[in-house]
Amino acid sequence: MLKRNAPVLTARFEAMRDDPTDVAHYRQLGGYEGLASVIDMGREQALDELDAAALLGRGGAAYPAGRKWRHLYNAAGETKYIVCNGDEGEPGTFKDKALVESDPLAVIEGMTIAGYEFKAQQGYIYIRGEYRHLRAIFNQALENARAAGLLGDHILGMADFNYDIRVISGAGAYVCGESSALLNSIEGKTGRPRVKPPHLADVGLYLKPTLVNNVESYASIPVIMREGGQAFRHLGTPGGGGTKLICLTGHVKNRGLYEVDLGTPLEDILYSEKFGGGSSTGRPLKFIHFGGQSGSIGAADQLHDCLYSYEDLKTRGLAIGSGAIVAMDDSVGIVDYLTSVANFFAHESCGKCTPCRIGTLRILELLEKFQQKAGVPGDLAVFENMVTHVTQLSACGLGQSVGKPMLSGYELFPEEFKQAINWQTVERKEVAW
């Protein structure tokens, strides 16, 4: 039974604290019931459950997991790969770290269910380079699962269920979280994105059909299969089922990781003592940056009746993304904030395409100029155009996301941008081309 407003993905964290890799203990707490259910109900039914669950990808793009799994299920080819994206590069996000650290077997069970579903033999989990210590925990959990006959040859004694998981370390490149770059990185190449289409479910790792899902998505799979898709969906809203791990950072009192039902009022998340507890600085909160650096920014005073759900945020031009919620008080100027965001993009652009490689740098330079209040008339139009160009002309989600924080921030606080311009100077005219 799934209860509302109760931990689901974090339910075992406390109980398994002594040894999160202990398979017997994990099984006592409902572990591997999801896998058993899938074997019981059959592969087609499992896809139906996933559809009913309305699980949207937790890595940031919110792509329906059911649709992705069905695509791979129908993809031609004997060999299919299962990949777990644990690159967790979005600043302000540390929920995949928590899952891998505190309940690694749930991630392994989710990946094993995928292995069964697609008759795959090999799965990979890509763990962020900065999370080096997690590799030991995860490897131990893999080892224990193998010893218990839950990975390796003849899983659960079944003749044709042979599946194992390998860990790959990242090495500090945000772009490697992009799914096709991730696959290149796993293949031992530099982690630059591939040109898409083709879809990775058709042409993925080593050119074979491949499933790429986020750590939190995989951890949700056993719950869905154990409790049923409907039960999972009822935890959330019609637009997206389940609970969501969120990371509260910035100027709230109780920074940290929380699990909330999708559809929880945003005010509760920010201000109730159970969660954020309101401003930590005594100053009112001014704006909230959702979903990581690549997400959009909302003004705190315009979000009073907003629910933390996929659909409610969407109607306000915002998104859940990775689950990062960065709250800033009114001491933070939007230009300063966006400069820091631009710095991140300029630093992490992989350089494969020109608009992103050069554009992110030019955006950063322009914002630094605004910080010095050294803008000239015409600069704001240049800023808007440049951001729009980078967003429209870039090849992957990194460059394409630049517009979200930049334009949402600009639109919310245009006055602060205007104050960055010295209106007495000569206007800068863009050269038409």
Add this chain to the structure above:
Amino acid sequence: MTTEEKIAIIDRYHSNPEQILNILVDIQFQSEAGYIDQQTAQLVAEKLDISETRVYEIVSFYAILKETPQARYVLKICDSSPCHFSGEPVVSQWLQEKLGVGENQMTQDGLFMYHGIPCVGACAQTPFVKIKGEVFPHLTPEKLEKLLADLKAGYYPELVGGESHVEA
């Protein structure tokens, strides 16, 4: 770190080119100078049967992998926005005062160096520094002073070539 030790790491990953990141990260983590020197690059290239250029392509692409010698203790400071506006920049000020060097410069004794990196997932613990895998959270000038003194006195052996984590 001896050549044999490096080969042992490569062998643990079955000289599989797919494992090049695991191999390079593990070797660098255990190396004294914290970088992939040319000998290592050559060795890895030979063992994995790929070109040395490929190895250098990888080393230069991934931020964690270094091409030049690092200080014994590299103090990493988060410069992503959640931390940047939550008191993290003060750490680089303190470090500049206490160590007398700028960002990315090594102290004369070769012990310390500090620089900014993107989010390390410790956003709820500012101000902090991260050294190798270890986060030292909620710093004050006093705590930082003590940390530097402890490091000088060699209290954190695991931060210089600690144990490695290897998969089957």
